[in-house]
Amino acid sequence: MPSPRPLPLDASAIHALASRSMFHLFSSISQGMFLVDRTGRIVWVNEGYQRFLPALGFSSVDQFLGRMVEEVIPNTQMRQVLETGKPILIDLLTNKAGTFVVSRIPLHEEGEGGDGLGEVIGAIGIVLFDHPETTLQPLISKFAMLQRDLDDARRELAAQRANPLLRQLPDGQRRAKYTFASFVGSSPAAVDVKRHARRAAQSSSPVLLLGETGTGKELLAHAIHTASARANGPFVSLNIAAVPDTLLEAEFFGVAPGAYTGADRKGRTGKFKLADGGTLFLDEIGDMPPGLQAKLLRALQEGEIEPLGSNVLVPFDARVIAATSRDLPALVREGRFREDLYYRLNVLPLKVPPLRERRADIPALVEVLGEDMALRSGEAPPELMPDALALLAAQHWRGNIRELRNVLEQLAMRSDSQRIDAAQLERIMRESGVEQIEAAPPAYARMPNDEAEAQALLLRPLTEQVAELERRAIAAAMEATGGNKLATSRLLGISRATLYDRLENPA
Numbered sequence: 303m304p305s306p307r308p309l310p311l312d313a314s315a316i317h318a319l320a321s322r323s324m325f326h327l328f329s330s331i332s333q334g335m336f337l338v339d340r341t342g343r344i345v346w347v348n349e350g351y352q353r354f355l356p357a358l359g360f361s362s363v364d365q366f367l368g369r370m371v372e373e374v375i376p377n378t379q380m381r382q383v384l385e386t387g388k389p390i391l392i393d394l395l396t397n398k399a400g401t402f403v404v405s406r407i408p409l410h411e412e413g414e415g416g417d418g419l420g421e422v423i424g425a426i427g428i429v430l431f432d433h434p435e436t437t438l439q440p441l442i443s444k445f446a447m448l449q450r451d452l453d454d455a456r457r458e459l460a461a462q463r464a465n466p467l468l469r470q471l472p473d474g475q476r477r478a479k480y481t482f483a484s485f486v487g488s489s490p491a492a493v494d495v496k497r498h499a500r501r502a503a504q505s506s507s508p509v510l511l512l513g514e515t516g517t518g519k520e521l522l523a524h525a526i527h528t529a530s531a532r533a534n535g536p537f538v539s540l541n542i543a544a545v546p547d548t549l550l551e552a553e554f555f556g557v558a559p560g561a562y563t564g565a566d567r568k569g570r571t572g573k574f575k576l577a578d579g580g581t582l583f584l585d586e587i588g589d590m591p592p593g594l595q596a597k598l599l600r601a602l603q604e605g606e607i608e609p610l611g612s613n614v615l616v617p618f619d620a621r622v623i624a625a626t627s628r629d630l631p632a633l634v635r636e637g638r639f640r641e642d643l644y645y646r647l648n649v650l651p652l653k654v655p656p657l658r659e660r661r662a663d664i665p666a667l668v669e670v671l672g673e674d675m676a677l678r679s680g681e682a683p684p685e686l687m688p689d690a691l692a693l694l695a696a697q698h699w700r701g702n703i704r705e706l707r708n709v710l711e712q713l714a715m716r717s718d719s720q721r722i723d724a725a726q727l728e729r730i731m732r733e734s735g736v737e738q739i740e741a742a743p744p745a746y747a748r749m750p751n752d753e754a755e756a757q758a759l760l761l762r763p764l765t766e767q768v769a770e771l772e773r774r775a776i777a778a779a780m781e782a783t784g785g786n787k788l789a790t791s792r793l794l795g796i797s798r799a800t801l802y803d804r805l806e807n808p809a
């Protein structure tokens with residue numbers, strides 16, 4: 303065996319230089335860095351880190367230096383690194399300064415052991431990224447999706463424990479998770495949609511749920527199934543947008559044994575067949591590729607499917623509930639969605655109202671979502687003061703209930719106190735980038751402050767004044783009726799069509 307070659311004389315100098323360069327490299331490319339000594343006392347912060355100090359409650363570095371790390375950085379795990387001597391190479395840290403991707407590395411004395419590491423003499427804390435919600439968006443979306451699946455699984459388990467009737471399906475079959483009671487809301491718009499959905503549950507025709515993302519379409523689909531004669535059958539859902547076009551046909555109709563080689567040799571059961579005797583929920587139906595639209599139409603008309611590679615028609619018995627957040631009639635007009643399929647699905651259309659049309663439900667939703675979160679985390683949900691609730695009610699809520707839930711989760715994570723007022727809420731929403739705060743609809747925005755201003759407002763073009771009055775009247779009536787458009791149009795003495803037109807094209 304060749305004898306080991308002697309190390310160059312400057313090897314240890316190179317090693318020392320490498321350590322120093324790494325330290326400087328991290329200090330310059332990271333968002334911030336600090337050092338603690340063996341007792342956990344902050345002994346140094348770099349320039350980058352200093353910009354986090356105000357959010358942590360310090361106006362100068364001098365106030366920060368010399369303090370114990372857990373006293374000044376809430377939720378830090380630095381103590382664990384000092385005690386175990388083991389690094390935490392990547393972690394998410396959330397505290398009142400925000401959410402950060404951080405790294406914590408112990409510093410060892412030189413030692414005699416095989417690894418050359420002696421006692422821990424301190425540690426380095428590195429903020430790799432701040433605002434991970436934007437910098438790490440792809441990772442976070444994936445994490446959020448996994449978290450949602452986990453939440454769903456937990457909710458399903460809890461529902462099964464609470465309602466033994468839902469356990470009747472053999473193992474491996476899917477059940478509905480929600481009932482109409484799960485759809486929180488007593489505003490006229492919410493009551494209206496639940497009334498129509500209950501009626502749809504009594505029928506066996508296809509249902510089409512239309513509404514923005516996060517308005518509760520999937521929840522309603524579950525509830526319709528649970529209230530229908532098929533409640534004891536499976537509830538099978540398929541998110542069309544989430545499956546690559548090339549795999550959709552197999553997902554829908556299944557694959558006959560022997561059609562493919564390899565893993566799929568044995569064949570695969572499609573969702574239509576899995577939903578036999580129950581309900582098939584087709585989410586994001588507007589994203590259906592054109593080729594498959596024709597096949598879906600045929601299946602719905604004939605009540606039969608043809609698994610890939612089989613040449614045999616197999617009857618199925620599933621009730622279809624479809625949903626989309628897209629403007630399906632517009633897709634039909636543009637030739638991107640088959641008109642005949644649209645009419646086939648649109649037998650019982652249900653428009654699920656966005657949250658901003660049922661602002662009156664926000665306090666009840668906050669309570670129910672907060673309780674649900676508390677059940678999972680074991681911590682009491684934050685209590686929102688009236689001005690904070692009013693601020694929530696004024697949001698646009700592009701992501702509807704899902705977005706509201708997200709805001710509440712951020713509140714629970716980031717707030718220092720149990721009672722949240724509007725100022726705190728506004729800060730946390732802004733910091734967490736959850737939603738750009740939009741002011742309440744300016745129903746009374748142009749109310750004059752004094753006589754002179756009142757006079758000036760009157761001396762503007764009449765068309766402008768009339769248009770403004772119209773906007774204010776519609777906003778006030780929508781607010782008074784909790785967003786119920788029929789009631790609003792009656793109150794204002796205009797037709798529903800005129801109201802829709804004014805809402806879509808404000809004067």
Ligand SMILES: Nc1ncnc2c1ncn2[C@@H]1O[C@H](COP(=O)(O)OP(=O)(O)OP(=O)(O)O)[C@@H](O)[C@H]1O
Pocket residue numbers: 484485486487513514515516517518519520521522585626627667670703704
């Ligand atoms: N009225 C409601 N009461 C309580 N929770 C609700 C209500 N509506 C929706 N949610 C909750 O909000 C979240 C989003 O709802 P859901 O998935 O049903 O919306 P969706 O309209 O199907 O959204 P997408 O179009 O993005 O799939 C879910 O966690 C759901 O439980």
